[in-house]
Amino acid sequence: MSDLEQISLELEARGYRVTPSRRAVIAAILARKNHFAADELAKRCRGAGRATVFRTIRLLNDLGVVCRVLMDDGSPRYLVSRSGHHHHLVCTECGTVQDLDQCAVSGALREIADASGYEIEGHWLELYGRCAACRAKAAVSA
Amino acid sequence: MSDLEQISLELEARGYRVTPSRRAVIAAILARKNHFAADELAKRCRGAGRATVFRTIRLLNDLGVVCRVLMDDGSPRYLVSRSGHHHHLVCTECGTVQDLDQCAVSGALREIADASGYEIEGHWLELYGRCAACRAKAAVSA
DNA sequence: GGCCGAGTTGATACTAGGTCTCAACTGAGA
DNA sequence: TCTCAGTTGAGACCTAGTATCAACTCGGCC
Known part of the structure; x- marks a missing residue:
């Protein structure tokens, strides 16, 4: 099972709909090798609007699929990461x-x-x- | 010697001018009992413009007079604090x-x-x- | 005193990183 | 088919700054 499918199942299990926009955001996130800025993802992700990208990132953050990292200059980035405290x-x-x-x-x-x-x-x-x-x-x- | 004077001396020692605007910002900071948001200080501090308030906070941060704290909701606050790593x-x-x-x-x-x-x-x-x-x-x- | 130049100021524009609003759309279930 | 909650995207708005720039201030020098 691909990561995308796994995350989709997880979303469904929690009662969220797996919409084309969300799939686009998740696919874009999974395609990133390292951390990414939310705004940068929103610009690249043609399949979803900015608000939806931010909403989906927050959703995935709550789910533990991505997590927020503060870089040394203070700018926030996101990262596909394991869930739980780390x-x-x-x-x-x-x-x-x-x-x-x-x-x-x-x-x-x-x-x-x-x-x-x-x-x-x-x-x-x-x-x-x-x-x-x-x-x-x-x-x-x- | 008051805190204000002490900080003023420190500024002068580093080659910065102690202007009325800076004194107003420092006084406003010292008047705060606990942490404060930079923007909130700028609004309350009638003696200096917003840019000057932000510049002065950065200056004092460099000097070690104030330090930046990240609250649990992620919002930044400033605090009169001792210098050095803590x-x-x-x-x-x-x-x-x-x-x-x-x-x-x-x-x-x-x-x-x-x-x-x-x-x-x-x-x-x-x-x-x-x-x-x-x-x-x-x-x-x- | 007058001049010069560096430091400083405040208004304003701009940026990043988000959130809020709202009308429109979608899709699952009755 | 109808209904209604969930979702969407555009765009306004917000917070926390930074950048720009003309104007001002002040110390030192002549």
């Missing part, structure tokens, strides 16, 4: 984004909660750096 | 923001760097939860 490693050179399996702060949260009196409900973490490939490239050219 | 604990109920002394991820970063091959250069972390006061209030009213 974080991202963003390469500041080539822009690739890598999922992080473990949650780097889960251990520290309890400590912080104890110290501050807060009941911590959520957190937002992005890591920025240079990926192995870019480092290797830099080492060769240096 | 994170924030945002109360999702009353909106107060508390500085976090320790960096919760510094320990985990090396591990992640080793596992991923990334050279980690920076990170962005915000924590969201309910502060002690809001929890106490909820416990009483329950």
Whole structure:
């Protein structure tokens, strides 16, 4: 079963209609190799209007099909990603984004909660750096 | 020495002029008890235009006088805060923001760097939860 | 004092990244 | 077939800024 079909089934299972516009947006998203800006997708995606593209991205975000990444310049991007709680490693050179399996702060949260009196409900973490490939490239050219 | 004077001196030391507009923006910022939106400040601050308010906030951000906090709904706010690397604990109920002394991820970063091959250069972390006061209030009213 | 030039200002236009509105369309079920 | 909720796209609008540019300010120099 293709990813498109899988996502369509997921949408139907949640009571959403799988319309041509939504299929177009999903196909456009799946065609992207790495992250994308919502507006850029709206421009490329001839099969759906801007509002529909934004709505569909939000829908897929709720479904856990895509997730939002904040780049180091603060601009938001979207990424086809696994669902559930995870974080991202963003390469500041080539822009690739890598999922992080473990949650780097889960251990520290309890400590912080104890110290501050807060009941911590959520957190937002992005890591920025240079990926192995870019480092290797830099080492060769240096 | 008042905070306003201290910041003015800091600006002068860096070669910036301390103009009436800047003093008005700084005074308006210092008058805020908690975080504020840049646009909201621009509306309240009669002594300076919108562009100047945004420029001054950026300047103070560079100086480390204020810092940017991302609320849990994604909207940016500014906060008079200590300079240097630190994170924030945002109360999702009353909106107060508390500085976090320790960096919760510094320990985990090396591990992640080793596992991923990334050279980690920076990170962005915000924590969201309910502060002690809001929890106490909820416990009483329950 | 007058001049110069860099720094600063505010109005305004513009941009990115979205959300809201609303009339029109669609499609599943009665 | 009718109905009605879900969906759509155009376009207006919003927030959070940045860019532009002519005008202003101020310190230093003659």
